[in-house]
Amino acid sequence: MTDIDLNHLLHLAALDMPATERSLATADLERIIEMIDRMQRVTTDGVLPMANPLDRTQRLRPDAVTEQVNRTVFQQGNEHVHDGYYIVPRVVD
Amino acid sequence: MPALHHTPVAGLSALLTAGELSSVELTRHFLDRIERYQGELNAFITVTPERALADAAAADARRRQGDASPLTGIPYACKDIFCTRDVLTTCGSKMLANFVAPYESTATARIADAGAVLLGKTNMDEFAMGSSNESSFFGSVGNPWNIDCVPGGSSGGSAVAVAAGLAPLATGTDTGGSIRQPAAFCGISGLKPTYGRVSRYGMIAFASSLDQGGPMARGVEDLGLLLGVMAGFDAADSTSSDANEDWLAGLREGRMPAAEPLTIGLPKEYFDGLGAAAASLDEARRVFEARGYRVREVSLPHTEPAIPVYYVLAGAEASANLSRYDGIRFGHRADNPHDVRDLYVRSRSEGFGAEVKRRILTGTYALSVGYYEAYYQKAQRVRRLIQQDFLRAFGDVDILLTPTAPGAAFRRGELTRDPVAMYQQDVYTTPVSLAGLPALSLPCGFVDGLPLGMQLIAPHFREDRLLAAGLDFQHDTDWHHRHPEGWQ
Numbered sequence: 001m002t003d004i005d006l007n008h009l010l011h012l013a014a015l016d017m018p019a020t021e022r023s024l025a026t027a028d029l030e031r032i033i034e035m036i037d038r039m040q041r042v043t044t045d046g047v048l049p050m051a052n053p054l055d056r057t058q059r060l061r062p063d064a065v066t067e068q069v070n071r072t073v074f075q076q077g078n079e080h081v082h083d084g085y086y087i088v089p090r091v092v093d
Numbered sequence: 094m095p096a097l098h099h100t101p102v103a104g105l106s107a108l109l110t111a112g113e114l115s116s117v118e119l120t121r122h123f124l125d126r127i128e129r130y131q132g133e134l135n136a137f138i139t140v141t142p143e144r145a146l147a148d149a150a151a152a153d154a155r156r157r158q159g160d161a162s163p164l165t166g167i168p169y170a171c172k173d174i175f176c177t178r179d180v181l182t183t184c185g186s187k188m189l190a191n192f193v194a195p196y197e198s199t200a201t202a203r204i205a206d207a208g209a210v211l212l213g214k215t216n217m218d219e220f221a222m223g224s225s226n227e228s229s230f231f232g233s234v235g236n237p238w239n240i241d242c243v244p245g246g247s248s249g250g251s252a253v254a255v256a257a258g259l260a261p262l263a264t265g266t267d268t269g270g271s272i273r274q275p276a277a278f279c280g281i282s283g284l285k286p287t288y289g290r291v292s293r294y295g296m297i298a299f300a301s302s303l304d305q306g307g308p309m310a311r312g313v314e315d316l317g318l319l320l321g322v323m324a325g326f327d328a329a330d331s332t333s334s335d336a337n338e339d340w341l342a343g344l345r346e347g348r349m350p351a352a353e354p355l356t357i358g359l360p361k362e363y364f365d366g367l368g369a370a371a372a373s374l375d376e377a378r379r380v381f382e383a384r385g386y387r388v389r390e391v392s393l394p395h396t397e398p399a400i401p402v403y404y405v406l407a408g409a410e411a412s413a414n415l416s417r418y419d420g421i422r423f424g425h426r427a428d429n430p431h432d433v434r435d436l437y438v439r440s441r442s443e444g445f446g447a448e449v450k451r452r453i454l455t456g457t458y459a460l461s462v463g464y465y466e467a468y469y470q471k472a473q474r475v476r477r478l479i480q481q482d483f484l485r486a487f488g489d490v491d492i493l494l495t496p497t498a499p500g501a502a503f504r505r506g507e508l509t510r511d512p513v514a515m516y517q518q519d520v521y522t523t524p525v526s527l528a529g530l531p532a533l534s535l536p537c538g539f540v541d542g543l544p545l546g547m548q549l550i551a552p553h554f555r556e557d558r559l560l561a562a563g564l565d566f567q568h569d570t571d572w573h574h575r576h577p578e579g580w581q
Binding site: 004006008009010012013014015016017025028029031032033035036037038039040041042044047048049050051052053054056058059061070073074076077078080086088089090091 | 191192193195288289302303328331332334395397398400401402404405412416419421422423426430431432433434435436437438439441442445450451453454455457458459461467468470471472473474475476477478480512513516527528529530553
C-alpha cells in the first residue's frame with residue numbers, strides 16, 4: 001500500500017478538504033499511485049528525461065520591451081481593487 | 094441536398110459564394126438549433142447570439158466585397174478553454190465562472206480573421222481534466238446517439254455540437270485524447286495536430302508539454318479547412334513551431350493534400366484483447382487495402398506504461414499551472430478571508446472540483462521532495478522510450494492505424510466513482526500525446542447503436558498524410574455521414 005500523507009499534500013497544494021471526504025480522497029490517491037507505479041518496471045538506465053516532445057528548448061528573443069501591461073484592462077471585473085492595487089487581507093502587522 | 098446542418102463546410106461556403114444563402118441566415122439556423130436542443134444536450138456553456146449575428150453580417154459584407162476565404166461566414170463553436178475577448182471563458186470550472194477574458198487567444202483570433210462566426214463556447218471537463226465531460230461545473234453533456242451515455246471528454250461539448258448539427262465546425266484541445274476520444278464517441282472526425290503546430294497562447298493551460306488545440310468536424314475536408322486557419326507560428330507561444338509547409342497554405346484555400354497509397358502499420362499492442370471494435374478496425378484495414386495501401390504489423394513495446402507516465406506528467410504540470418489560481422487577481426475568491434493563506438486555500442478549495450483536486454494532488458505527490466526523481470524524472474525517461482517506439486515504427490511505415498478508445502461511449506455515471514478505470518479510457522491516445530505526434534480520429538462503425546472511432550497517427554508535422562488518408566477512407570465509407578436520430 002502506498003503511503004499517502006494527505007495533510008502534507010493538501011498543504012503543499014494550498015487546498016483543504018472536509019474531514020468527511022479525506023478517507024475517500026486518500027483511497028483514490030493510493031489507487032492512482034499504485035497504478036502509476038507500474039511504470040517503475042521499465043528499465044530506463046541511460047535514458048535522458050524528455051521535457052519537450054520535440055526536444056526543443058525555449059526560443060530566445062531580443063531583450064527588448066514589446067508589450068505594455070494594461071493594468072486597467074486586466075483589473076476590470078475585479079471588485080477587490082483600489083487605486084490599481086489588489087486588496088488582500090493584511091500581511092504585515 | 095442535405096439539410097444545412099448536415100452540409101459540409103465546402104458546401105455551405107459554395108452556397109454563400111453563390112449568394113443562395115447569407116451568413117446571417119445560416120447563423121440564425123444554427124442559433125435556432127442550439128436554442129432548441131441545448132436544454133437536453135447541454136453542449137454549450139455560453140451562447141453568443143448578438144455577437145454571432147453581428148459577425149455574420151460583417152462576413153456577408155466581406156463576401157460582397159470579394160474578400161472571402163472558405164471559412165468566411167461559416168458558424169463555429171469554440172471550446173470554452175480558448176480565451177475570447179469580452180466573452181465569458183470558464184474552462185468548465187467554478188474557479189473561472191466569472192472570468193471574462195481581457196484578451197483573445199491566437200487560435201480564435203485567426204479563426205475570426207478568416208471570417209468565421211462564433212456561435213458560443215462549448216461545455217467541457219473542468220480544466221480539460223476528464224474523459225466523459227462529467228467533471229464540468231456546468232453539468233454533464235448528453236451524447237446525441239444515446240442521451241444516457243457520455244460524449245467523451247474533455248472536448249465533449251464541441252463533439253456534441255457537431256454531431257447534433259448545432260455547429261458545422263468546432264475547436265477542441267487535446268492533452269491526452271480530449272479531441273480524439275469525444276470525436277470517436279460522437280461519430281465525428283477530430284484532429285490532434287503535432288505539438289507546437291497550433292499556438293497555445295490564450296488557451297488555458299492544463300499540461301504545457303502536452304496541450305494542443307485542433308479542429309473537430311463531421312468530415313476530414315472540414316478539419317483541413319479549420320486546421321489551415323488555426324495552425325502557424327506564433328511568437329507569443331515560446332513552443333510554437335515555425336514549420337509552414339506548402340500543403341498547409343493550400344488548406345487555407347480549400348486544397349487538400351495530395352493522396353497516394355501509404356504503408357500502414359498496425360501496432361500489435363493496440364489490438365491485443367480489443368473487443369467489439371476489432372471487426373470495425375478490420376473492415377477499415379480492408380478499405381485501405383482496396384485503395385492500394387499496404388498494411389503490416391509493427392510493435393510499440395512501451396505502450397502499457399503510457400497511462401502511468403501520462404498521469405504523472407500531466408498531473409505535475411497541472412499542479413504547477415493551476416497554482417496561478419489564488420483568488421486574488423482573477424477567478425473565484427472566497428468570502429471574508431482571515432489571512433492571505435486562508436484566502437488562497439479557501440478560494441482554491443471552493444473553486445476547483447474533485448477531479449481537478451485529485452490531479453493537483455497527484456502531481457504534487459510526484460513533484461514533492463523524495464519523489465521527484467522516482468516519479469517525475471522516471472516518467473520523463475519512459476516518455477522518451479515511448480516516443481522512440483513511434484520513431485522506430487515510422488522507419489518502416491508511413492502512418493499507424495489503431496482504435497481511438499477501448500470501446501464505444503459508456504453510460505453516464507458508470508466510471509465516475511473509479512478514477513483509475515476512467516483513466517484507462519485514454520490508453521490508445523496518451524502515447525501519441527506523450528510523443529507529441531499528430532493523430533486523427535475517424536468514425537469507422539457502430540456497436541449497439543453507438544459510434545466507434547479509429548485513430549491514424551503520423552510522424553511529427555505530417556498531418557498532410559493523415560488528411561490525405563482520412564479523405565481516402567471517407568471517400569469509400571459513409572460513417573461520417575450518419576446522423577443521430579431525434580435532432581432533426
